[in-house]
Amino acid sequence: MNDKSNLWDFVASHWEKLLGQTGQHIGLTFMSISLAIIVGVPMGILISRKRNLSPPILGFAGVLQTIPSLALLGLLIPVLGIGAKPAIAALFLYGLLPIIRNTYTGITNIDPEIKEAASGLGMSYRQSLLKVELPLAMPVILAGIRIATIVNVGVATLAAYIAAGGLGEFIFGGISLNNTTMMLAGAIPAAILALLFDFVLSRLQKIRFRKIAGIFSIMAAIVLLSGFYIIPSLDRSKLLAGFTPEFMGRADGYVGLKQIYGLNIPTVVINDAVMYKAIFEKKLDVVSGYGTDGRIDAYQLVSLEDDRKIFPPYYAAPIIKEQTLRRFPELEPVLNLLAGRINDSIMTFLNYQVDYKHREPADVAREFLEKQNLYKPPRPVGKNTIRIGSKVFDEQYILASLYTQLIRGYTDLDVSPKTGLGGTKICFDALMNDQIDLYPEYTGTGLTVMLQADSATVRRLGADKEAVYDYVQTAFNEQYQVKWLKPVGFNNTYAVMMRKEDVQRLGIRTISDLSGYLNVQK
Amino acid sequence: MIHVGRVYKSFGSNTAIDNVSLDIAVGEHVVLLGPSGSGKTTLLRMINGLITPSSGSIRINDVDIRERPQNELRRQIGYVLQRNSLFPHYTVEENIGVVPNLLKWDKRMTGKKIRELMKKLHLPETYLSRMPDELSGGEAQRVNIARALAADPPILLMDEPFSALDTLTRKSIREEFMQLDEFRRKTVVMVTHDIQEAFELGDTIALLHQGKLVQHGKPLELLYNPADDFVKGFLSNDYLKLSLGATSIADLWNYLPVENCDEEGFFAEPVGDTTLWKAMESFQDKNRAGQFIAMRDEHSGEWKRVTWSNLMHAYRLLQNNNRR
Numbered sequence: 001m002n003d004k005s006n007l008w009d010f011v012a013s014h015w016e017k018l019l020g021q022t023g024q025h026i027g028l029t030f031m032s033i034s035l036a037i038i039v040g041v042p043m044g045i046l047i048s049r050k051r052n053l054s055p056p057i058l059g060f061a062g063v064l065q066t067i068p069s070l071a072l073l074g075l076l077i078p079v080l081g082i083g084a085k086p087a088i089a090a091l092f093l094y095g096l097l098p099i100i101r102n103t104y105t106g107i108t109n110i111d112p113e114i115k116e117a118a119s120g121l122g123m124s125y126r127q128s129l130l131k132v133e134l135p136l137a138m139p140v141i142l143a144g145i146r147i148a149t150i151v152n153v154g155v156a157t158l159a160a161y162i163a164a165g166g167l168g169e170f171i172f173g174g175i176s177l178n179n180t181t182m183m184l185a186g187a188i189p190a191a192i193l194a195l196l197f198d199f200v201l202s203r204l205q206k207i208r209f210r211k212i213a214g215i216f217s218i219m220a221a222i223v224l225l226s227g228f229y230i231i232p233s234l235d236r237s238k239l240l241a242g243f244t245p246e247f248m249g250r251a252d253g254y255v256g257l258k259q260i261y262g263l264n265i266p267t268v269v270i271n272d273a274v275m276y277k278a279i280f281e282k283k284l285d286v287v288s289g290y291g292t293d294g295r296i297d298a299y300q301l302v303s304l305e306d307d308r309k310i311f312p313p314y315y316a317a318p319i320i321k322e323q324t325l326r327r328f329p330e331l332e333p334v335l336n337l338l339a340g341r342i343n344d345s346i347m348t349f350l351n352y353q354v355d356y357k358h359r360e361p362a363d364v365a366r367e368f369l370e371k372q373n374l375y376k377p378p379r380p381v382g383k384n385t386i387r388i389g390s391k392v393f394d395e396q397y398i399l400a401s402l403y404t405q406l407i408r409g410y411t412d413l414d415v416s417p418k419t420g421l422g423g424t425k426i427c428f429d430a431l432m433n434d435q436i437d438l439y440p441e442y443t444g445t446g447l448t449v450m451l452q453a454d455s456a457t458v459r460r461l462g463a464d465k466e467a468v469y470d471y472v473q474t475a476f477n478e479q480y481q482v483k484w485l486k487p488v489g490f491n492n493t494y495a496v497m498m499r500k501e502d503v504q505r506l507g508i509r510t511i512s513d514l515s516g517y518l519n520v521q522k
Numbered sequence: 523m524i525h526v527g528r529v530y531k532s533f534g535s536n537t538a539i540d541n542v543s544l545d546i547a548v549g550e551h552v553v554l555l556g557p558s559g560s561g562k563t564t565l566l567r568m569i570n571g572l573i574t575p576s577s578g579s580i581r582i583n584d585v586d587i588r589e590r591p592q593n594e595l596r597r598q599i600g601y602v603l604q605r606n607s608l609f610p611h612y613t614v615e616e617n618i619g620v621v622p623n624l625l626k627w628d629k630r631m632t633g634k635k636i637r638e639l640m641k642k643l644h645l646p647e648t649y650l651s652r653m654p655d656e657l658s659g660g661e662a663q664r665v666n667i668a669r670a671l672a673a674d675p676p677i678l679l680m681d682e683p684f685s686a687l688d689t690l691t692r693k694s695i696r697e698e699f700m701q702l703d704e705f706r707r708k709t710v711v712m713v714t715h716d717i718q719e720a721f722e723l724g725d726t727i728a729l730l731h732q733g734k735l736v737q738h739g740k741p742l743e744l745l746y747n748p749a750d751d752f753v754k755g756f757l758s759n760d761y762l763k764l765s766l767g768a769t770s771i772a773d774l775w776n777y778l779p780v781e782n783c784d785e786e787g788f789f790a791e792p793v794g795d796t797t798l799w800k801a802m803e804s805f806q807d808k809n810r811a812g813q814f815i816a817m818r819d820e821h822s823g824e825w826k827r828v829t830w831s832n833l834m835h836a837y838r839l840l841q842n843n844n845r846r
């Protein structure tokens with residue numbers, strides 16, 4: 001496979017979208033940095049005058065920076081909703097610390113003799129600040145702005161998780177779709193942006209700031225550049241859909257909805273973790289999800305019937321390398337203990353326990369095994385260890401816990417969990433590179449993501465559970481020497497979901513109904 | 523012109539200035555001298571309001587400085603700090619022009635004044651666009667002096683202006699500075715810890731110790747009539763050199779033997795300005811191989827022929843006389 005020409009083709013066919021995302025990315029970065037400058041520089045000046053204020057203010061800005069970016073975005077959603085506003089707010093908060101700190105350091109590090117000369121020669125407080133202190137502190141302040149900008153170019157990719165757009169859409173889409181080309185199409189421009197901004201700001205830093213006018217023109221330029229970004233106003237007069245990056249890019253996801261159902265709905269890209277909250281708070285009306293998701297009940301959602309069968313079956317089964325099975329023949333029967341034991345409603349219930357009741361996956365797994373009379377206390381461990389991987393969502397954590405407890409109870413192998421691998425691509429690469437030994441995968445994902453089956457094959461196999469399983473089983477064996485063990489039983493297929501009240505009010509039951517409703521609306 | 527009346531200043535529990543009163547006449551050059559921590563810099567900064575006294579008052583031309591807007595007050599008082607006080611982001615021209623610009627002088631007038639001062643301070647015009655970090659220590663200090671003088675303030679405050687320079691540069695700038703009209707015309711208050719410098723530049727010396735003004739008087743008064751043991755001790759190390767440098771030939775004139783001499787003397791300078799130190803130095807000069815030098819008192823027109831031992835003898839007589 002020639003990745004270079006692939007990338008080129010991808011860019012050529014998506015250049016309009018890429019350009020839009022780059023614009024959004026620049027806009028998000030500049031908008032947040034301008035705000036951080038407008039707030040941070042005066043704060044830095046303030047604490048350089050009133051030194052006793054500096055520990056609390058610098059401390060507070062420091063704490064803000066330690067909050068994980070995704071968590072900060074999550075915290076802002078109830079207040080600011082989804083879209084550009086919370087993204088800019090989060091990026092603004094991240095940008096504050098370096099700007100405040102460098103303004104403070106820049107001013108306080110000026111030779112006291114020079115400050116004394118300024119007031120001794122008769123400069124007023126303002127004159128001393130504007131003519132002497134700020135120009136002299138400017139290189140340090142600019143260094144702070146530079147750090148904040150570079151950090152924010154990186155963090156702004158996460159904006160794609162909350163429907164604010166930016167290059168993160170391609171990056172996260174690429175990760176979850178196992179599509180390196182798409183990932184690079186987002187990552188390379190993001191890296192170029194970071195390098196470009198770094199270069200431009202490093203040039204600015206070398207200029208001697210003799211007059212305050214120079215500083216103001218720089219500030220003006222930055223604010224002007226943020227105009228690049230027109231906050232995409234989410235049109236709420238019609239229904240709005242929020243889909244995960246993965247769903248957006250899949251033939252059996254959004255692409256299929258458009259092609260097969262003729263679904264015509266404004267969409268934003270959003271992370272699975274915040275999607276449910278967003279639809280519950282009526283920031284979104286239609287979301288993508290999984291059939292067994294515990295949050296369907298919790299958030300009073302209804303999954304629409306896939307009447308034209310575009311979603312292939314997603315039966316979960318552990319996948320493992322043939323060579324591992326040969327090394328530890330005792331593994332296969334143990335892993336197959338779960339086969340057929342968990343149907344859709346059981347899985348939904350287990351997910352609900354973890355997602356919504358916030359119980360530990362290990363506790364929920366143990367409870368289930370005990371009920372099924374499968375639980376055995378852990379045996380003393382030998383010298384071999386099995387590494388179990390999982391993707392970052394609760395169903396995978398539960399499955400990983402189930403397998404962990406089974407292996408510990410039935411064999412003398414030790415288990416090292418490698419949970420929280422962020423997406424299909426990362427999980428599968430980890431398996432192929434011998435970083436993990438097994439993880440639970442879904443037949444539909446294997447078919448469309450790993451095998452990249454063409455749409456004709458997908459259509460041909462249709463919703464036939466056995467056919468899809470056999471197809472991936474055979475193909476994986478040939479291509480990767482990886483074995484699909486027996487399916488656990490439930491079908492966690494894609495689902496399109498809406499709020500219960502909307503469904504009842506609008507009389508929508510199937511995806512065709514939704515598509516029809518939208519077309520009439522026009 | 524400047525009146526410091528019963529001033530106290532304390533920082534926390536530390537008393538920096540303890541009941542200091544000092545009167546400075548128009549045109550007087552006062553040197554604030556003392557060991558470190560004696561309060562000399564604090565006192566200087568009180569005169570332009572950078573430090574406010576805890577009690578007591580400072581009056582300039584009979585107006586309490588607290589009654590005037592501080593910035594306006596400071597623009598009328600020249601202020602020279604150590605070498606690194608030039609604004610590093612301004613050119614030489616902009617540095618010198620700071621105060622005229624604050625006073626909103628006409629640009630042409632400012633430009634003219636800057637060029638005039640640079641010429642007087644031996645700074646070539648090509649330096650106008652240089653940045654402070656492109657100047658040598660001596661050049662920077664010349665610019666610093668020019669900056670303080672630019673708006674022609676009647677009062678000049680100097681805080682150890684030469685102390686950051688090497689000995690040679692310090693000596694030459696000091697001598698140049700003493701020749702300047704601007705210096706001669708102005709009331710100058712200068713802080714130093716260099717006793718030699720104090721004796722050379724000061725009309726009077728105010729010696730401070732632990733925040734107290736111990737003695738304020740002419741250099742020779744401090745030398746010959748020290749107010750207390752501290753003054754005596756403070757000057758004792760340099761006593762001979764100071765005394766030789768502070769004694770002028772005019773002081774000795776009456777003690778020198780009358781030995782008429784009609785030859786033109788070697789000193790073109792007036793006797794009144796010639797110190798004993800300088801006269802002694804001229805005996806060291808190899809070109810003056812002769813055993814004597816000729817001197818003339820310009821008041822009486824009288825010539826005297828003086829040998830080394832004549833000078834020494836006269837000096838001893840003067841000393842005895844002063845101690846009595």
